[in-house]
Amino acid sequence: MTYPKVGTLKLNNKDYLIVSTEDFKSLDTNLIVRGLAIPPLNKITIGYLIRQHRLLAGQTQSELGKRLGIGQKHIDKIENNKIKRPSDSLLRKTIEEFGSNFEDGLKLIGINLKY
Numbered sequence: 001m002t003y004p005k006v007g008t009l010k011l012n013n014k015d016y017l018i019v020s021t022e023d024f025k026s027l028d029t030n031l032i033v034r035g036l037a038i039p040p041l042n043k044i045t046i047g048y049l050i051r052q053h054r055l056l057a058g059q060t061q062s063e064l065g066k067r068l069g070i071g072q073k074h075i076d077k078i079e080n081n082k083i084k085r086p087s088d089s090l091l092r093k094t095i096e097e098f099g100s101n102f103e104d105g106l107k108l109i110g111i112n113l114k115y
Contacts, residue, residue: 045081045109046091050064050075053105054079061076068097
């Protein structure tokens with residue numbers, strides 16, 4: 001089966017496809033989506049998404065926690081999947097912090113927040 005490419009990117013001597021969100025759902029290889037290298041879809045967690053976006057933003061767990069109104073330990077628990085599903089209100093604050101890339105990541109793993 002072939003997938004329509006939007007583009008390609010070479011990273012660490014590996015070629016990555018850049019595909020639309022819909023195309024990505026059926027692949028199980030590492031891809032780059034909007035500049036973020038992500039593992040196969042079945043391995044992505046909310047904690048993984050938050051950690052990657054936090055690191056891309058150059059923030060510590062403490063800094064992100066302050067911006068979201070929670071403690072560093074809470075961020076750590078989320079990032080390490082001890083809290084598997086943060087509240088919708090916390091996810092909305094995280095979307096406000098990181099923007100549409102984070103929201104797109106949530107949609108990829110089946111989380112569509114209602115506003």
